[in-house]
Amino acid sequence: MTPHSDAPRDDGQSAAETDFLDRLGQRVRRMRGLAGMSRKVLAEVSGISERYIAQLESGKGNVSIVLLRRIANAINAPLDDIIPGGEPSPxxxxxxxxxxxxxxxxxxxxxxxxxxxxxxxxRRSFSGIALIGLRGAGKSTLGRMLAERIGWSFVELNKEIERQNGLSVAEIIALYGQEGFRRLEQAALLALLARNELMVLATGGGIVSEPVTFDLILNAFYTIWLKAEPEEHMARVRGQGDLRPMADDRSAMAELRNILASREPLYARANAVVDTAGLSVDAAAVRLGEAVKPIIANEARMFARG
CATH class of the missing domain: 1.20.5 (Single alpha-helices involved in coiled-coils or other helix-helix interfaces)
Structure with missing residues (x-):
């Protein structure tokens, strides 16, 4: 006789409760990855032990709604995004x-x-081409090359945020936290859109974690996900001397994979994907140029009509 799915196990926990905890752990791990945070960083920001977070993500945590709320606040996510339920529309x-x-x-x-x-x-008026993807994808390098080739402005959104606020990204996050940075990121993007000029925009890797800001990108730009293998992302970031937010974390590679896996469904909403895995900078630039050819040709036709 098959036991009922809600029958309690030897530890007093039903199969349904076990499934809930497993899904809760997966959701916490995904939301943490979406925010680009390692367990170590989340522990520091939330004041919750790294061991507890690891247990929670493995589906073995003794769940407290108060601690879940602290985790949600630390990763700047609504609590209902963490608690498992029906998967809503993007x-x-x-x-x-x-x-x-x-x-x-x-x-x-x-x-x-x-x-x-x-x-x-x-939909907003067309503002150009936006490049999204993890740090080390080549957004700045390839974006600048593309802008020079087609004669459009090139803008790095993070540098625009720094220019508008007179502070570095690190200083902004230290002063105002992730939530404050995301507000300034959105304000900087709206200011760029108000220019009404064509541009190639290189975005920060975590821009997809803020729904309204990412929606602005998707509606105003032809968006391209620059994709590479996790090892290439890590090597490029190390080459830049920048391991935010995974500095001194021995499990940095595992954390990067989690970040990529968490963000992939959102990156995949881009209009096109350009895979730069194994390519030189020049070869990747050629592949990006091929991907935007229809967009450039369409803009030329619109200009001719005007």
Whole structure:
């Protein structure tokens, strides 16, 4: 006779509870990776022991809602994103975050629009090409080469944030935390979009973790995911002398793989993927150039019509 799935085990925990804890652990690990944090960094920021976080991620943690809330705050994620449930549409986090900032009149307009079944185009005007991907993907190097070749402006979003605020990214994060940095990142992006000029934009690796900001990118730019093998990302980052946020972490490679795995579904929302694995800089630049040819040709046609 097959036991019921909710029957308690010898330790008093039902199969359903075990499954929940496993999924909770996977969700915490994925959200941590999305935020680009190692266990060590998360432990420091949340004040929770690294051992407890490891147990939680393996599905063996003695779960406390208070500690989960501290983890959610540390990675700047809503608590309901961590607790397992139905997988919502990729657009849901954007809608949720926009609703939080909306006025009563704006919410009323949205409700009326949805109730009427009417559709309204909300896409922004075309702003150019945006490159996304992990650190070490070549966004700055290849982006600058592409911009020079096609005659568009080249902008590194992180440097634009630093210019607008008079502080380095590290200083901004130290002063205001990840949440404060993401606010300034969004403000810098909106300022760039207000220029109404074509550009090649190199984004930070974690921009996909902020739903509204990433949605702005997807709507205003032809977005390309520069993809490489984890070992190549790590080698390039080491070559730059930059291991944020995994400095002095002996398990840095495992953490990088977790970050990549967590962000891949979001990176995959890009319009195109350019795999630079095993390529020289010049060969990768050629491959990127091929990927944007239709976009450049389309812009040339639009200019001719105007």
């Amino acid at each position: 657009d849901w986090p954007v809608i949720r975050d926009l609703l939080k900032k909306a006025s009563a009149s704006q919410i009323a307009e949205v409700k009326e629009l949805l109730a009427s079944g009417a559709s309204a185009p909300l």
